[in-house]
Amino acid sequence: MAGPLILALPLKDLPAMKHLIVNAFYNGSPSQSWAGLWTHPDSTADSYNTLDYWLDLARTCEAGFLDGIFLADTLAISDVYEGKPDGAIRSGHFVPNLDPMLVIPSMAAVTKNLCFGITGNTTYEAPYLLARRLSTLDHLTSGRIAWNVVTGLFESAARAMGLKTHAEHAQRYEAADEYTRLMYRFWEESWEDDAAIRDKPNKVFSDPSKVHRINHEGKFLSLNAIHLSEPSPQRTPLIFAAGSSGTGLQFAATHAECAFIAYGRRDHVRKQVQQIKDMAVAAGRHADDVRTIVPATIIVEETDALAEERYQDYLRYVDGTGNLVARAALLGIDFSKYSPDDPVPSLTTNASRGAGVALTTGAEKVMTIRDLMSYGPGRDLFLVGSPTTVAEKLVEWCEDTGIDGINLGRNVEPYGLKRFCELVVPELQARGAFKREYVEGSMRAKLFPGSSGRLTDRHPARKTAAA
Amino acid sequence: MAGPLILALPLKDLPAMKHLIVNAFYNGSPSQSWAGLWTHPDSTADSYNTLDYWLDLARTCEAGFLDGIFLADTLAISDVYEGKPDGAIRSGHFVPNLDPMLVIPSMAAVTKNLCFGITGNTTYEAPYLLARRLSTLDHLTSGRIAWNVVTGLFESAARAMGLKTHAEHAQRYEAADEYTRLMYRFWEESWEDDAAIRDKPNKVFSDPSKVHRINHEGKFLSLNAIHLSEPSPQRTPLIFAAGSSGTGLQFAATHAECAFIAYGRRDHVRKQVQQIKDMAVAAGRHADDVRTIVPATIIVEETDALAEERYQDYLRYVDGTGNLVARAALLGIDFSKYSPDDPVPSLTTNASRGAGVALTTGAEKVMTIRDLMSYGPGRDLFLVGSPTTVAEKLVEWCEDTGIDGINLGRNVEPYGLKRFCELVVPELQARGAFKREYVEGSMRAKLFPGSSGRLTDRHPARKTAAA
Numbered sequence: 019m020a021g022p023l024i025l026a027l028p029l030k031d032l033p034a035m036k037h038l039i040v041n042a043f044y045n046g047s048p049s050q051s052w053a054g055l056w057t058h059p060d061s062t063a064d065s066y067n068t069l070d071y072w073l074d075l076a077r078t079c080e081a082g083f084l085d086g087i088f089l090a091d092t093l094a095i096s097d098v099y100e101g102k103p104d105g106a107i108r109s110g111h112f113v114p115n116l117d118p119m120l121v122i123p124s125m126a127a128v129t130k131n132l133c134f135g136i137t138g139n140t141t142y143e144a145p146y147l148l149a150r151r152l153s154t155l156d157h158l159t160s161g162r163i164a165w166n167v168v169t170g171l172f173e174s175a176a177r178a179m180g181l182k183t184h185a186e187h188a189q190r191y192e193a194a195d196e197y198t199r200l201m202y203r204f205w206e207e208s209w210e211d212d213a214a215i216r217d218k219p220n221k222v223f224s225d226p227s228k229v230h231r232i233n234h235e236g237k238f239l240s241l242n243a244i245h246l247s248e249p250s251p252q253r254t255p256l257i258f259a260a261g262s263s264g265t266g267l268q269f270a271a272t273h274a275e276c277a278f279i280a281y282g283r284r285d286h287v288r289k290q291v292q293q294i295k296d297m298a299v300a301a302g303r304h305a306d307d308v309r310t311i312v313p314a315t316i317i318v319e320e321t322d323a324l325a326e327e328r329y330q331d332y333l334r335y336v337d338g339t340g341n342l343v344a345r346a347a348l349l350g351i352d353f354s355k356y357s358p359d360d361p362v363p364s365l366t367t368n369a370s371r372g373a374g375v376a377l378t379t380g381a382e383k384v385m386t387i388r389d390l391m392s393y394g395p396g397r398d399l400f401l402v403g404s405p406t407t408v409a410e411k412l413v414e415w416c417e418d419t420g421i422d423g424i425n426l427g428r429n430v431e432p433y434g435l436k437r438f439c440e441l442v443v444p445e446l447q448a449r450g451a452f453k454r455e456y457v458e459g460s461m462r463a464k465l466f467p468g469s470s471g472r473l474t475d476r477h478p479a480r481k482t483a484a485a
Numbered sequence: 486m487a488g489p490l491i492l493a494l495p496l497k498d499l500p501a502m503k504h505l506i507v508n509a510f511y512n513g514s515p516s517q518s519w520a521g522l523w524t525h526p527d528s529t530a531d532s533y534n535t536l537d538y539w540l541d542l543a544r545t546c547e548a549g550f551l552d553g554i555f556l557a558d559t560l561a562i563s564d565v566y567e568g569k570p571d572g573a574i575r576s577g578h579f580v581p582n583l584d585p586m587l588v589i590p591s592m593a594a595v596t597k598n599l600c601f602g603i604t605g606n607t608t609y610e611a612p613y614l615l616a617r618r619l620s621t622l623d624h625l626t627s628g629r630i631a632w633n634v635v636t637g638l639f640e641s642a643a644r645a646m647g648l649k650t651h652a653e654h655a656q657r658y659e660a661a662d663e664y665t666r667l668m669y670r671f672w673e674e675s676w677e678d679d680a681a682i683r684d685k686p687n688k689v690f691s692d693p694s695k696v697h698r699i700n701h702e703g704k705f706l707s708l709n710a711i712h713l714s715e716p717s718p719q720r721t722p723l724i725f726a727a728g729s730s731g732t733g734l735q736f737a738a739t740h741a742e743c744a745f746i747a748y749g750r751r752d753h754v755r756k757q758v759q760q761i762k763d764m765a766v767a768a769g770r771h772a773d774d775v776r777t778i779v780p781a782t783i784i785v786e787e788t789d790a791l792a793e794e795r796y797q798d799y800l801r802y803v804d805g806t807g808n809l810v811a812r813a814a815l816l817g818i819d820f821s822k823y824s825p826d827d828p829v830p831s832l833t834t835n836a837s838r839g840a841g842v843a844l845t846t847g848a849e850k851v852m853t854i855r856d857l858m859s860y861g862p863g864r865d866l867f868l869v870g871s872p873t874t875v876a877e878k879l880v881e882w883c884e885d886t887g888i889d890g891i892n893l894g895r896n897v898e899p900y901g902l903k904r905f906c907e908l909v910v911p912e913l914q915a916r917g918a919f920k921r922e923y924v925e926g927s928m929r930a931k932l933f934p935g936s937s938g939r940l941t942d943r944h945p946a947r948k949t950a951a952a
Contacts, residue, residue, distance in 0.1 A: 049690065064690070069590070069593060069594055073594060093713075094711075095711050095713070103711060107691045107692075107693040114681060115714075116621040116624060116714065117621040120586070120590050124593065126591065127536055127540060144609065144611075146645045147560070150582075154584040154587045155587060157535070158539075158583075158587065158591065174710065177708060180708040209581075216515075218524040219524075221521050221575075223515050223577030224580070226574040229570075229574050240647050243561055243644060244574075246580060246582045247582075248534070250534075335688075340688070
């Protein structure tokens with residue numbers, strides 16, 4: 019297949035379609051999802067702890083008109099695999115792990131439109147402090163911030179925070195709901211729009227009559243404080259959340275402006291997209307108030323054959339045990355207890371409830387432990403091919419499932435990301451499936467063009483504020 | 486007085502002396518110490534919430550060879566003055582207040598040698614999370630980070646964190662000592678130097694046998710975790726602490742590599758410098774292991790007359806009540822209950838124990854509330870004059886007291902800082918009292934030239950690790 023020839027076809031005649039959301043999916047450590055690829059000669063992952071690494075990432079993403087960088091995070095080190103942290107430490111899976119929040123301001127300094135999704139944990143971060151951190155980021159980035167609300171995966175995080183056990187899944191989500199609504203009150207209620215008036219003649223920076231104390235007495239949290247930040251461009255940062263289980267799905271449908279659907283095949287994703295939108299409508303929101311994204315892994319070269327060759331090269335660097343460690347961490351299942359030929363067990367655990375079930379649903383064949391070790395199989399949006407092959411499959415898959423976009427998983431980086439920007443982005447643009455320039459304004463304004471950049475009154479943040 | 490003529494004198498004949506430490510003293514809000522100056526037409530303080538403001542600050546400081554930017558912080562809003570937050574809100578004193586930790590990575594991206602002191606609160610931040618944040622900053626800045634250990638000033642912070650009251654002063658310091666030693670264990674013990682081995686052929690990022698769990702069961706804290714960061718350039722960031730009271734002074738003498746002596750006149754400072762060094766020696770350290778700095782306010786123009794004119798201009802913008810609010814916040818004394826002619830009461834409170842006493846010690850006349858309102862009086866290092874006047878007084882004062890340097894307080898900024906760099910720095914350089922280029926390496930290597938950049942075995946961080 020000759021990419022350049024295809025590019026010459028009159029693709030402009032294709033019907034206009036919505037632009038896909040494309041984020042780079044990153045974290046603060048050398049390895050994230052696909053274990054072992056940090057050892058590839060083209061990978062710079064082992065310099066994850068330098069500023070240049072992050073500045074280069076940000077510039078690469080903005081040059082390719084990507085929407086943002088979605089920064090995952092975990093606290094502590096998973097010890098699910100073999101009941102100890104050794105596998106994670108060896109493979110570099112989320113360890114060592116920088117605080118990803120801190121890399122954002124430097125990346126904001128070298129970009130203008132690129133947005134940043136940052137994970138913040140409702141189980142272990144103090145809401146008063148996290149609210150200020152996110153407002154600070156929203157100020158410094160001129161409104162290019164999303165908060166990815168998580169409740170935490172690892173039992174080991176509880177012990178790192180001085181607690182005996184990680185709270186039970188349903189309780190974590192109930193607490194997260196209260197926590198998130200409290201955050202909304204800091205962001206939406208504490209400061210009126212014209213509170214920080216900067217009245218120089220009268221030497222009044224802010225008008226105390228327009229700054230309000232938040233007094234919260236809840237089931238999980240009680241506090242009394244004035245938010246430390248004046249209203250940031252978005253006030254409440256854009257809300258990201260992942261939904262896979264019943265509780266998580268309900269949380270995402272209620273709060274998320276962009277819901278992350280982890281795992282799952284075509285049918286499962288199509289169903290989850292519809293389910294989230296139905297639940298959002300039931301909660302008084304519009305179906306379009308929630309964008310949806312899935313993870314995707316893409317290996318692209320000029321031709322299908324070259325891409326396949328590249329993929330085969332990557333396989334030499336894969337760390338099979340590391341992939342099992344990563345899956346064990348996410349699903350809370352100790353895969354060291356199984357043989358490579360065993361089918362993947364469909365268990366419900368206290369980690370990512372429902373994700374394990376989703377992983378094994380709708381597979382063409384029974385998924386085995388060996389499949390998990392090689393990472394690719396079982397992933398629908400695992401695309402290897404020429405620019406046209408990748409773009410066609412991606413667009414078709416997204417249209418068919420109703421999904422709005424993807425989080426591009428790391429493979430050999432920044433090579434993979436640069437190739438995506440060079441080769442796939444123009445193909446998507448030619449199909450009318452990707453922007454040719456950024457929308458002006460905040461992250462919310464970019465994701466919901468035509469909006470004010472502030473939340474609609476249908477969102478619980480505004481309802482909470484109005485109550 | 487003609488500055489340029491003075492510059493032509495053969496100052497190189499003066500005896501060589503130690504280089505003064507000069508930091509810019511900043512915080513994440515429009516007003517810090519000298520209330521009202523944010524309203525001056527030359528001040529950009531009201532854009533404190535933009536990235537450009539911080540990038541400009543960092544570039545200015547590095548162009549002038551300043552050592553660093555010392556970032557103060559407070560949690561919540563002081564409600565000491567009139568028993569309510571209105572005064573602080575009106576004057577902009579630490580409110581609105583960005584999280585200053587987040588501005589550092591962007592400033593690091595545009596500088597190479599400038600260092601950053603960041604305040605971190607031992608009463609309200611979770612040690613596991615703060616340890617990772619500081620390690621992350623030390624990585625991203627290539628070792629240009631100091632941690633300013635504070636226990637917090639405001640009762641309102643306790644309520645913002647869901648507690649009933651702010652812990653009592655002595656107990657806060659006892660807890661801070663345990664907390665700081667726990668931080669050392671994360672930084673010095675959890676990862677051996679060759680743990681993060683990056684062994685590509687064997688696909689081993691880190692060697693689990695060289696990564697250690699910290700199991701801490703203390704009076705105030707109990708936790709069990711592996712630090713999430715591999716060793717950063719300094720491992721333990723340079724330790725800053727302020728000492729004014731007995732407890733605070735003991736803490737600084739034990740832990741600080743740079744002690745901040747707030748307030749006080751010449752005799753008081755000379756005494757405190759000696760006291761800290763004596764206490765450090767008693768704790769098994771060397772007198773030179775602790776550098777000492779004081780706040781200074783400097784207004785400099787080409788001539789004494791022009792500087793005085795500039796000072797008189799500033800006085801038109803001063804917010805007298807705002808200055809009382811700031812002093813009330815720091816000292817825990819409600820100055821609204823006094824008349825302008827009343828002497829400043831010498832009280833001990835739960836805020837900054839001893840600072841109130843220091844403020845009123847050794848004054849040539851009785852300090853009144855009115856003096857506090859005008860900010861300048863009562864400050865020994867409040868220098869207004871030509872470059873030679875300022876440089877001479879500064880050098881003489883520092884030599885006489887034995888202090889190692891200054892935190893340059895904000896007046897009208899960035900104008901004041903730029904003038905300092907343009908006019909005073911060359912004068913200090915000509916006297917051999919200021920560096921002409923940066924020392925290579927980490928913050929510790931810069932502050933203690935010839936050191937390895939890691940802590941000496943005399944420091945409690947190393948003793949804790951060795952135990």
